[in-house]
Amino acid sequence: MKAVARLVWTYFTGTPVLRACTFTGLALIALDLYFVLTQPASGEKLWLAFLGLIILFVGSSLMPVTFGRLARSHSVGVLPGGRLKLLASAFIAILLVALPVGILSQGVVISGARGSLPELMKDPRMRDFILGVAAVTFTSAVLFASWMYLAMWFLTSQRNMAGLFKGLLVIMLVIFAPARELQDFTVSLTWNLQQIAVLWFVFGAGFLLWPRFKAVRARRAHERFAGLARVFTGRMAGREFDVLLGTANPWLLVAALALPLLLMARLVGDVPSAWVFFLTIFSVVTGAYSGQAAERSRALWLRGDWSRAELFVAVERSIWRHNAHVLGALVLAIVGIGLYAGFPTVLLAAGFSVVVLGAVLSTYLGLMITRGLRWLEIVAGVVVMISLMGLGMVLGFEKVGLTTVFALEACMIALAMAFRYIARRRWTQLDWMVCRPDRTLTARGA
């Protein structure tokens, strides 16, 4: 228990900045809770709580990183109950992050009411209603946070095709499932608890049994995949640069996107805006490959006749050779689905440009990462994702002016150019002592 508590404490207070975020977030939430409990119609002060929640979430951001590192480490295998304690600490951290959402949902419920919370709670029916909403909101938040952290873990810890594929599937589920539940009014406390139980049981069993599974797999997998690997390795002559950079085989990524696309066809149907929205996410993930380029290029530096600026150009070309295939597949998907479902041509054209913009923006954002992830890159990443998703949704509106769409796209093109400029400048001063691979590279493109 002591180890679990220590881990949870570390997730929220591991660095001075995170500590400050955690306590500031908690203070803001507590302040809002005070208003909810003591003042009637305190809805206008809810922004304090939302701000506090966001800050608290940032404060807990060490959790996925620490969890991922420890989970991958050999040392966790020799610590008494190491994996179980790690799993418990992650679950508790998620409960803690979600708890304020449940508590503050009461504030939302009574925001327009005339009485304060204690007064309203005197009425048994009102009390049941408020507590019911709090429980559903809390469990929904636990579920959502669990999925989000799972997606983050897949995308960041397994920086290969398998991780990307799993991350995409989780993101799709996270976006699609709650929306469907809200539409169909199927959200209930029991249903949420069942989902949490199944999710954590499956993840927990997988996590705890992983070392055994790994040992069995290591014995069997080698020969099974040797033939497949030979097919890929046979195609690498003349593309050694791409092999070292990990961009030699875009078809693997195209193949990894195929199943989510098929699932989308089943889930989304013929809603144009939803298609643009999801394909934009796919294109962003495609471009995100470039985030590893700087650290991988260290192996290339001593092996070619290029300066840092020339290396940037060579890397950029290699990445676009790779991304062009994937973008081509996505564009084909848009056109095919659009023609099949009879989407308007204007929407198809606009959707196409959003998907391309998603790949361009994320590619240059990735190339900007030459000193690890810092605030600028995180903020830029969030802004890009929100803008692209917003644009994808705007396209679905019936009365959207093309001028507005083009203006937004022009802004994004300008942003992409700014990203490229920053990336190019950073690469001319690339320092591989700061930007070094922290783990063994994986040859995706072999």
Add this chain to the structure above:
Amino acid sequence: MTSTTVEASNLRKAFGEKQVLQDMSFGISPGDVIGVLGKNGAGKTTLLELMLGFTAPTAGAVRIFGHESYSLPGDIKARVGFVPQQDELLDQLTVADQLLVIASFYRRWDSALIDRLCSEWGVNVNARIKSMSVGERQKLSILLAFGHKPDLLILDEPVASLDPIARRQFLEQLLTLSTDEKRAIVFSSHIVSDIERLANRIWILKDGRLDWQGDLDSLKESIVRLHIRGAGPELPAFQIPGVLNARRDGAFATAVVRDWTPEAQEALEKGASVQIEVEALGLEEIFVELHR
């Protein structure tokens, strides 16, 4: 063509406020085999990576074959080999494929040498890198740095993961390579006996500075242990120049000193009326005494 392989002047490297290397000046000539010694965090990796142009110096400059290391041209890079502390192998490839990939970057690649070394070192070229042990991966990293027969070979703790037999084989190969007088080798290691056996020059890094640079014999002559015996029951008071560590016990004293010379010995013997016996130290003892 310049005759100096590497030249550094007033080299300084800081990461933020932290000074990692300070005021380093050195030269490396063809035929030099330099062993770099230092405690953890002394700046060995930083120094080696500065030489390779992976990072820019905060002040000063490093030149490799006359070119600024931070912006090395391709023909100079082709003359440099590097074995990193942490391997940069591609997990999904086989050893043969990895060798092919790296070989394709160089005009001159000695496949015969690599084939021979693979056979001697027991490296299975058909093995998938993912399934290899740490030691096997290290062997492969070393092979990748040898293949183009570099004129400057830089190795950052190359033998840390090797078993004693593989270490011996590797050192023998390095000895063979070092007999070629055109080649310079710089390697860092914590295994002092390897450095003692192989290096003809020693660099000792301490607190970000080159505390010692010179050949091994000079180092052993310079840093010695003195056994001092007085004429009476108690040693008289005297000062020992360059003392690193001293202990007195009645009529006897022992002291480890640096920059020791026969002249200094003669002066001390006459001045303090003592008898001095000089004991040569091994490299490991010297290293420990310098860091005491």
